[in-house]
Amino acid sequence: MQSSQLSLLDHFADHCPHLFLRCLCVWPENFDCILDQISSHLIFHSSSANHQLLVAIQFATFLFHAGHYGNVALPEDVAQWAGVSVGSVINFTNWVMVTILDEHDTFVNIPPHTLEDMERACTFTESWTCLAWRNRVFAADGSSIPLFEKPHIFGESFYDRKSRYSLNYQVYTPMHAKWNTYHS
Structure with missing residues (x-):
């Protein structure tokens, strides 16, 4: 029914x-x-x-x-x-x-690398990761994907601040290689 x-x-x-x-x-x-x-x-x-x-x-x-x-x-x-x-x-x-x-x-619009916000994002990424990632991080907002249950291996390490088990993700892509594709 x-x-x-x-x-x-x-x-x-x-x-x-x-x-x-x-x-x-x-x-x-x-x-x-x-x-x-x-x-x-x-x-x-x-x-x-x-x-x-x-x-x-x-x-x-x-x-x-x-x-x-x-x-x-x-x-x-x-x-x-x-x-x-x-x-x-x-x-x-x-x-x-x-x-x-x-x-x-x-749906996906990558802003030009010349914008001040993009420069701040690149600087932030470089300061928290390494120089090699400076122009490669597309999203580093700490978004999480909730998991159905606690993972069996290292389960407690997946427990997040929202009192659930989840994975954090970020998208890695060479941004500078795509500028001409998206903004030509």
Whole structure:
């Protein structure tokens, strides 16, 4: 038995945006902006007699799935939340990821290396790491990825300040090699 929670999102967007954020991990305005960007992708258009669900439903299901972890992130539980099949949850996740990856250059904007903020970021990176990393760190904000459970090896070292087990990450890429690609 399934009962969709998707109908609550309209109410949350209009009257309780913090609840929308809790469900989908984005503000309603950001959801609409990204939805506008991805809706025209060919992956959401089918020539068969079986039409896909609205892109908004697919995107909301993907965000709920991607934004939760542990027992809530199981495809079965996401399917229950969205009122769709488990296969649909898996398809929506795959399709939305394809569209987001195809829109990479739209969603990711690397500022020019000549900006004062970029110089400060490079100086900061150099002071906390080494000279070789000065122009190579794309993101060093200490973002964390929550883990489902405590790792079996060195588990306590993954316990973070938010009282959960997580991994910190940063993206390493040679920034100076991409300037001409992104800002030509």
